Amino acid sequence: MNEKDNIKQKQLDAYRVIDNGEALTTNQGLRVEDDEHSLKVGPRGPTIMEDFHFREKMTHFDHERIPERVVHARGFGAHGEFELYESLAKYTKAKFLTDTSVRTPLFVRFSTVAGSRGSSDTVRDVRGFAVKFYTEEGNYDLVGNNMPVFFIQDAVKFPDFIHAVKPEPPNEIPQASSAHDTFWDFVGTNTETAHMIMWVMSGRALPRSFRMMEGFGVHTFRFINEQGKSHFVKFHWKPKLGVHSLVWDETQKVAGKDPDFNRRDLWNAIEQGNYPEFELGVQILKEEDEFSFDFDILDATKLWPEEMVPVQIVGKMTLNRNTDNFFAETEQVAFHVGHLVPGIDFTNDPLLQGRLFSYSDTQLLRLGGPNFAEIPINRPIAPVHNNQRDGMHRMTINPGQTSYHKNSLANNDPAQVPPNEGGYRHYEEKVEGRKIKARSNSFDDHFSQASMFWHSMSPIEQSQIVDAFRFELGKVMSKQVKQRVVDVFSQVAEELAERIAEGIGATPTKGVAAAPTAISPALSMMTKTKTAATRKVAVMLGTGYNTAEVQALLKALTAAKVTADIVAKTHAPVSGNDGTLIEPQQSLLTAASVLYDAVYVCGGKQGADELLSDVASAGFVREAFQHYKTIAAVGDGVRLLTAADAAHAVGSDEAQPIGVLLTGQENADAAFFTSFIEAIAQHRHWDRIPL
């Protein structure tokens, strides 16, 4: 969609204020003569109360902060649009899902859950994946996560769960981490968490990029079609770049080297025109099939295996515009699971039902009153007319005498709308029962799907899960908490519990593990799309590099949409074998191997000596090797790899490690570049064996 056709952007234009070339004024529009000095009695005297400019400026500053979100405080947003591939009219009357000619503007916010606003991006955590569609029929918010299940089954337990995962009350430690006693105490005493914990201990909790993670609506929702017929639906987002994760050691280092790693990645991708794309998928079930499974479809700790209920791809979201102002847009955007359009409705999932209260309630505190829907980023593109009035920061000026319904003085406007003209009517589900504080027995099985997850993983993913448990529980002080967790996961898989127990000095329980309900290959990240596009390479070089080769390499990388940074010993321009100068983007001091997907070391004796004279160069390569990344070296550059224990010398009888590409020649050719790019597309070489 052309930007100028984006109706939401047009609406936002009215609020964008460009300061370039303008006079400095107070908030009252008064032109300011001096913004450097407060008004004083003489140049060394006291500041005078009457300095209204000083007071206004300082007061505004003093009030600049609003409460951060109680969960998902750290997030990053972008604008985009949704296009529909095929009409879903058979299932829903939602216009944006039935009319393929409509491009729906949207805003997305990705987030971590536990950390504060200033915490690091690459912590082990669930990622929020919230999408606000600005549809012609009103805003529709799909407030999901990058994992398809949740920790708890009933929303009444949400405050308890969040209290357990947040930093502990006495000292607010640890920040943005679940590796502490209260979290694992909650897990050990609330076994419904087991399935979600398997996801959180997996690489899904360490996404390489927001652009490389799936999104899930989690709950079972309803589609309602024009005839009033209901189907159950689960929503999925499938990233075009595949689903990929960092490794744990890397995430911890990235958290120090670049705490903004994921947000920078998204920002840069959009700035470079590499617009992130996610396809929308739906799993649909007939109402008659509600009880056809050995799990309850209202239980948010269960997923519908894709092999059982296929995901139909129905449209695509493209993120194509960064924000102009983080606070105005990303911080003030207010999502709510209850923002619906006709054709979509809720189910009785008790987690979903409780969310319907929490989201609007929390915005009242965070955004300071009931008029948050009038903040530009939250405004629907559909017209808004009702009898709600006043409140903090009311923007709309509603002329007229009446603000009530029914009225006779204003023709009873604004008028109610029948469903056949777009009025929202709740699905008339028949419900009966006694008022009771209880949970259905059909929610009792906490382990079968956790077991399915474990058994669907590849061996490397299983090892990563075991290491994650060992790390997290290794940080827990209480022995009984650790033992209790092992007892719980003994019920998921015997081997898993044994391996955790061995690492933390606890005892697994034998013979209590649940049988997996099925194996679901779709759960493994190894089954996802692989491409080198938008990956980042560090090209290490020193004086005398082969200019023609480097130019050809950069061309080949650009053609494959791979981005590259030249990394040299310092930032000073480096001269090639024909005297051409290259200005490095990074030096060995500013670059870190963990910020790249692959490393390419150029040849030339002088250059290799120059790089090797700084020990950081071998460390750079070594780290990339340990993180299973693609590494290539040419001619003398191979010496960096041997110094880093990342390769055998060229011509050695030993097999080179997987994902390490070498050439003894001082000039790599196009075939070498192709192999390098193909290796990058693998994401990581998990089967690599250390030398």
Ligand code: HDD
């Ligand atoms: Fe929630 C924020 C996703 C359960 C209460 N939630 C929030 C955000 C996401 C989710 C992505 C951030 C939105 C943004 O970027 O502004 N939450 C989920 C998912 C859940 C879930 C996928 C389970 C399926 N949440 C959940 C429950 C409750 C809440 C059970 C309470 C009953 N969530 C909130 C909240 C937040 C929130 C307190 C904090 C900030 C906000 O709403 O706007 O209301």
